[in-house]
Amino acid sequence: MTADFSLRQLEYFVAVASTGSISAAAVQCHASQAGISTAITDLERRLGVQLLVRRRAKGVFLTEAGTRVLDHAHAMLARADDLAASARAEKGRLAGRLTIGCYATLSPFLIPPLVDGFTRGHPDVDLQFMDGSQDEIRQSLLEGACDLGLLYETGAEAGLTCSTVRVCRPYVILSADHPLAALESVRLADLADEPLILYASPPAPGNAERWLHSAGVKPDIRYLTSSIEAVRSLVARGLGYSMLLQRWPSDTSFEGLPLAAVPISDPLDEPRVVIAHASNVIPTRRASVFAQYARETLAVPVQAP
Template identity: 45%
Template sequence: MASYTLRQLESFVAVAENGSIAGAAEALRVSQSSIAGALNNLERVFDAQLTIRRKAHGVTLTPNGRFVLERAKNLLNQAEDLELHADAAGTELRGSLKLGCYLTLAPTVLSRLMDHYGRRYPGVELDFFDGAQTEVHRRLASGELDAAIAYDMALPSGLSRRRLYHAEPTIVLAADHPLAPRAELSLADVAAEPMILLDVDPSRENTTTMFEAAGLEPNIRFRTTDYEVTRSLVGRGMGYAILVQQPAGDQSYEGRRLAVRPISPSVRHVPVSIVWPESVRLSQATTALIDLASELYPAKPKA
């Protein structure tokens, strides 16, 4: 039988997340002495120093503390999951779930997944974050997200994944561009044309890698960090873009017509996966999300 309690683990995790005993006490609405006592008891039970406490400098974790932190979070998540589902014998999912998504994937993938999940599991409180892929990675690592949809490129270590599908990069032009009448275009066809580069990772990395592999250098006119700004500039004939995700309609945000053309010869397709921290034991709600994502987006072999 374990000699520590869930309350002690909760206090330890709160200290780690808030950086001080005072911050943890405020977050949990208990006294600072009870937080300090919980830490002391844990360190005695584990026979290891978990924290370094300095007045006016807060609390930092030792290597032992960092080791215990992830496992403590897992135990607390499992305990919450058990409490939520015990009364329904596991027949109805409950709890909360925070899903992340890379910002250019969000309009075409995130909304569909959340809609289906919300109707299938109405007892789960579902929320999301969409943003840069590096920020999605950071929030996964910190435990702020349970899972995320991301391009399966340059993912950091420590993530488990399930492949959903491969996305195909395309060349996007204004509908009245001289090259628009062609059914398909090569990178060589557009290399000398002004490019509007979506300058966020991994989109930037994927685009530059494609040109390098073809022995070409793009003529970058503008760099943007916004997907719709990219398409609006293209719609006004200020350059072309290479984009992976495409809305259902071929119009810019301003309503200007776009021409979306496949790249020939074919370039590397971009894998899209649902990812989660491999060190975390998944809740029933998160497992159901991963299974639903696989159902909605069954992986297809790379073309």
């Protein structure tokens, strides 16, 4: 028994579902609105279910059946793309488009080594990446806008399958001439009276406050910024301390001032960086190979000298 619907119809259906309207899907697919509407109506007829509810001037929304079909449509389109790429590639070589999403604050640390190393080993793969907030990367994975995502594990990964690529240990940064800068490690209680330069990534604040509270320290937040380089520069000028996760390759600020990175002796939770894919999608071979490469490459973070 063969299916009597086309991949193009599935592509149009996925585009309408992801954009929320037939007009936006038409722009995305470089097709006419009438063509998109006709294709989906025919798809509904062939499947025997209503996939969308059309609302005049208010776009469309998925029916319960449409939600179920969408999961399968994503998977079928991914497998079709994988089949086409495999057919074009030389024997044993990976080919085709692969899009990686990455939490923006992780991008400078993770994306360059992964893109460089993976494309050297697999030059026929069209590797693309996008960055954004944790929520944006999660949503892109669920909507099929990216194949894999690199983000922090937060416990809010519903609909995603995750595997750990790196475990991070929080540390303190201080100005080079700070009295605690020369210690082998520091207790958070020793910083109780110090001003905190807090890194906060919208829409949620960072982890520093939680770590301090767990050590019985009430933070004295002096400045708050969504720029990590601003945090490091303020600390380097002696205006306070901060707590970070990722390790810079050099202990200097954006302005070239020296910084001290000091381990924390308190027992703290260690956040995990994971590579994820939508649970309802079977990863393509190139996605699986990239995920394994990421786990092997990122297992040991670059340490500051």
